[in-house]
Structures are given as C-alpha cells and as structure tokens.
Amino acid sequence: MLVFLCRSSWLTVVGVLLAGIISGLSSAALVALINSTLSNTLDAELLPWLFVGLSIAVLSSGFLSNYLLNRLSAQIVCDLRIQISRLILAAPYPYLQKLGKSALLAHLTEDISVIANASQLLPLVCINFAVVAGCMTYLSWLSWHLALVLAGVIVFGVLSSSLFREWPKKAVLKAREEYDVLNSDFRALTEGVRELKLHRQRSDAFMAQSLAASAEAYRRYSFRGAVAYLLVNQWAQLLYFLVIGVILYVFPVWQVIDQKVIGGYTLVFLFMMSPLSILTTSLPVFSRAKVSLQKVRQLGEQLKNQAIQADAPDKREVCTNFSGLSLQGVTHSFHREKENRNFTLGPIDLDFKSGELVFLVGGNGSGKTTLAMLLIGLYTPEQGGIRWNGEAVDDGNKEDYLQNFSVIFSDFYLFDELYGFDNEKNHVLIADYLQRLHLHHKVRVENGRFSSVNLSQGQRKRLALLVAYLEDRPFYVFDEWAADQDPEFKHLFYTELLPALKARGKTVLVISHDDRYFYLADRCIKLEEGQIVAMEKPATAGKQSIQIS
Numbered sequence: 001m002l003v004f005l006c007r008s009s010w011l012t013v014v015g016v017l018l019a020g021i022i023s024g025l026s027s028a029a030l031v032a033l034i035n036s037t038l039s040n041t042l043d044a045e046l047l048p049w050l051f052v053g054l055s056i057a058v059l060s061s062g063f064l065s066n067y068l069l070n071r072l073s074a075q076i077v078c079d080l081r082i083q084i085s086r087l088i089l090a091a092p093y094p095y096l097q098k099l100g101k102s103a104l105l106a107h108l109t110e111d112i113s114v115i116a117n118a119s120q121l122l123p124l125v126c127i128n129f130a131v132v133a134g135c136m137t138y139l140s141w142l143s144w145h146l147a148l149v150l151a152g153v154i155v156f157g158v159l160s161s162s163l164f165r166e167w168p169k170k171a172v173l174k175a176r177e178e179y180d181v182l183n184s185d186f187r188a189l190t191e192g193v194r195e196l197k198l199h200r201q202r203s204d205a206f207m208a209q210s211l212a213a214s215a216e217a218y219r220r221y222s223f224r225g226a227v228a229y230l231l232v233n234q235w236a237q238l239l240y241f242l243v244i245g246v247i248l249y250v251f252p253v254w255q256v257i258d259q260k261v262i263g264g265y266t267l268v269f270l271f272m273m274s275p276l277s278i279l280t281t282s283l284p285v286f287s288r289a290k291v292s293l294q295k296v297r298q299l300g301e302q303l304k305n306q307a308i309q310a311d312a313p314d315k316r317e318v319c320t321n322f323s324g325l326s327l328q329g330v331t332h333s334f335h336r337e338k339e340n341r342n343f344t345l346g347p348i349d350l351d352f353k354s355g356e357l358v359f360l361v362g363g364n365g366s367g368k369t370t371l372a373m374l375l376i377g378l379y380t381p382e383q384g385g386i387r388w389n390g391e392a393v394d395d396g397n398k399e400d401y402l403q404n405f406s407v408i409f410s411d412f413y414l415f416d417e418l419y420g421f422d423n424e425k426n427h428v429l430i431a432d433y434l435q436r437l438h439l440h441h442k443v444r445v446e447n448g449r450f451s452s453v454n455l456s457q458g459q460r461k462r463l464a465l466l467v468a469y470l471e472d473r474p475f476y477v478f479d480e481w482a483a484d485q486d487p488e489f490k491h492l493f494y495t496e497l498l499p500a501l502k503a504r505g506k507t508v509l510v511i512s513h514d515d516r517y518f519y520l521a522d523r524c525i526k527l528e529e530g531q532i533v534a535m536e537k538p539a540t541a542g543k544q545s546i547q548i549s
C-alpha cells in the first residue's frame, strides 16, 4: 500500500511519514513527561511549558500527517477511477464483453472503495506506529534490560503471528472472488426483478441456489478472514499482557529492576495499548486492500495490453465525403460452450455505396447483429478486411473509423444528457426533430438534458433516433429499431424517415423482420447460419421475393 502511494507522490508520502513520526515521538515524549511529573524527576517550572509544547506538536503534526495523506489518497482514488474508466473506453469491445459488466462494476466500485478505505487509515497507522516506536525508545532509556526482554517478545510475537497470516490472506482472496459472483447475482436481481416477482418458484430457486448461496459463501470467507485476524490480534494482546504481568509480578520478586522504573514501564505500556490495538486491527483492512490493489492492477495491465494502439487521434471526427465501404472475406466466430461448437459468420463480401438503403434480414441467431458489429468496427474481423473509401481499416485508424457510424442497437443505451453536441446551436433543430418524432408534448431539452427519459420503450427509441440525427454521420445502422413502434410510427419510419435519410445521401443499414417494408430497400441481404444466402432488389410492395424464416 505504501509502495503504491509512494509511486503516486513520494514527496507527500515522505511528508506524511515525517509528520507521523514527529506526532508519534511527541506522544511518547508526552508520556515520558507525565511519568517524570509523577515521579518528580524534572524541574517543576518547566513542566507546564513542556506539556503545552508537546501537546501542540502532537496535535499539529498529527493534523498535517492526516491532511496530507487524505489529500493524496482522495486524489489517487479519483485518478484510479478515471484511469480505469479511460482504459475501459480504450479496450476492444469483445474483450469487455468477455470480462462482463458485473466484474467491471466490481472493480470500479468495491475494489477502489477498499483501496480508498485503507489509504484513509494509513495516517492513523503511521502515527500509532510512531507512538509505539517512540514509547519503545523511551522504555529502552528507562531500562535496557527490560527493553531487551521486550524486543525478544516482539520478535517472537511477529514470527509466531506470521504463522497465522496465510490463513486470513487466503480467506480474503476467496471472499473477493465470491464478491464477483455476488455482484453478478445483484445485477440479475435488479435487472430481472419483474420476472422474479411474477414467478414465485423461479424467485425462490434464484434466491436459494444463486444469490443466497453466493452471499453465504462471501459471508463464510470474509468471516473466516476476520476471525483469523482476530486470533492474530488476540495472540498479540496475550503476549502484551504476559509482558506486563512479568514486569509487575515477577521482576519485583527478583528485585532486579527499580520500582520507579517498573511504574514508568507500566504507565507507558498502558499508554501503548490503544496504538497497538489500532495497528493490529488495521491488518485486515490492509490485507483486503492488497487483494483489491492486485485485482485493479491486473485489470489495468490487461486493459492496457488490449487497448487499441491508435495513431494520434484525428480531429476530423466525421468523414463527410463517404464514397464506399467494402467488406472483403470477413469472418467472426463465437464459441458455443454448451453445444461445444462454433458459430461462424462469413466469409462475407459486401459493398455499400453512399445513399443506399439496405435491409439485413434473416432468422434469429443468423448473424445479423454480428455482421453489423463487424461492419461498424466494434468487432475485428478474424479474417479478411474492411475498406472505407478504399483505405484499409486497421488498429491505427480504427478509432476514427468508428466515428463514421450512427447506430441504434436493439439493446441501446440512452444518455439523459446530450453529450458532445453544441446544444445552443442545435436548439432549433432539436425542437424540429422532437416534433417530427411526435415527442414534443412529452420531452423538452433544457441545458442539454432531456427533461425526462422515463418514457415508454418506443418513445425512448425515438429519442435515440433524435440523438442519431444530431450525430449526422454518413452511415446509419438500425438494429430492429421499429420493433417497439406502433403501426402508425413504424409506417412513418419506413416510408418517410428512412427515405429522408437516403435522400440526404446517408447510407442506411436496417436490420429488420418487417417484411412488408422490404420493397423500400435498394437491396435486401438475407443471412442464414452466418452466410449470405440472398442479396437482391426486393419486389414492390406486397410481392416480396425474400421470405424470412
């Protein structure tokens, strides 16, 4: 943890350590002073001033240490969150799909919070460590015989407690793994709450077999870790009491140590009790933080390795002179684990030109979305290649290539704010689109925000269409956009909105099952089991030549 903080700002960490050490030593000196006051070994006139000076030193250095480390840890946690989010944005989409939303969320929330908690505890640990070190120095000054005994006990305590440490570490690691499972169950619970409420047996089985089971496993491992650390703590306290007992009751019998020294020792020991207990109870927090740091670091490394090595970003965000897009022998495959076989799309050869309206049709699972994902650059072809205006698309220009598409996915996400647009400039345009999409009675855009996104699914899709219009890209892809629209708006979409986009020179790829509108397309591409089985200009309305399965 300290190494991690040092990497971020070693200067602040040195400042924290120095302030912590000053605070700790001043605390120890304060105890020494109190002991001297009680045993009348110092000049009485000086004592109040020394007391005031040391108290100020303890308070101010403690404050400085806490302030510096809190500032550093807050900054680190903030940087970590932003850095991981940026890495997620830079990673290839299939890799993120493989990692899964739950795991990514667990890293962004749980791991970073655990690290934040531990780093906030660090000033307290530094100060208390310095208090203990200062007290030990004072004890050695009081009697080196006793200090030697104490050092022996401490070495024994550290060595013996290290025997216990592997057990809690393993338990903490297991608990963190179980947290991923639990988090994925929480997602299933929140996203599937309607389905669960409507089916008691499903809900009971889900709770018993999945959520309660993972919550129980998480409880078991974290409890195991906590108990193990408790044992380490108890063991340290046992040794501590043993030493006090020996000093109080055994040494006086042997008469080897002065009674005043024994009094001083006892006072310091009692004073050290709370700092020592803070140090030992902080152990589990740091242990959890170590596991979380490892997890975040691993994720960071993996995301960095996966990040698309793009050339310097091209500020020409949208290419306005689109002339042609071609897919040449592209393939993409998925492994179907349960069936132990692959789904392979392609090899696909396709060309699109400017101002074309193309329908992509086919049965469920035939590969329409996969083809669209390849075409827009979110999936990378395993074989073959893509050319945009004749130029090959590769890792160097992939990020720019993505900026040519405006896509509404079937499971689209609607941001409640119009990020990345000049909303002042678009004010009139937005009002016009809201009217055309029959949403002007429902939604307003105020300061770049939709007044509401709590709308019906069909209305939310219309808002997504508004955003797509504002993007004004050369290539549009709609994945079953019309599926949630009422017949009237569906008709408007196919017969007016799509032809209007085409008339503006946009190329539009529409994934659809609405065969009564296929006749509007310039071309209909039909997929079956990942292969193109038909590609033709459909017949006029009512005489469709392509039958969808």
Ligand SMILES: Nc1ncnc2c1ncn2[C@@H]1O[C@H](COP(=O)(O)OP(=O)(O)OP(=O)(O)O)[C@@H](O)[C@H]1O
Pocket (backbone or CB within 6 Å): 097, 334, 335, 343, 362, 363, 364, 365, 366, 367, 368, 369, 370, 371
């Ligand atoms: N992330 C994934 N991991 C594994 N297999 C996948 C994944 N996405 C899709 N597949 C598989 O690829 C095949 C094609 O899926 P795709 O979503 O492209 O079909 P589709 O034609 O769009 O279907 P639908 O009409 O149901 O939307 C399916 O068999 C599906 O199981």
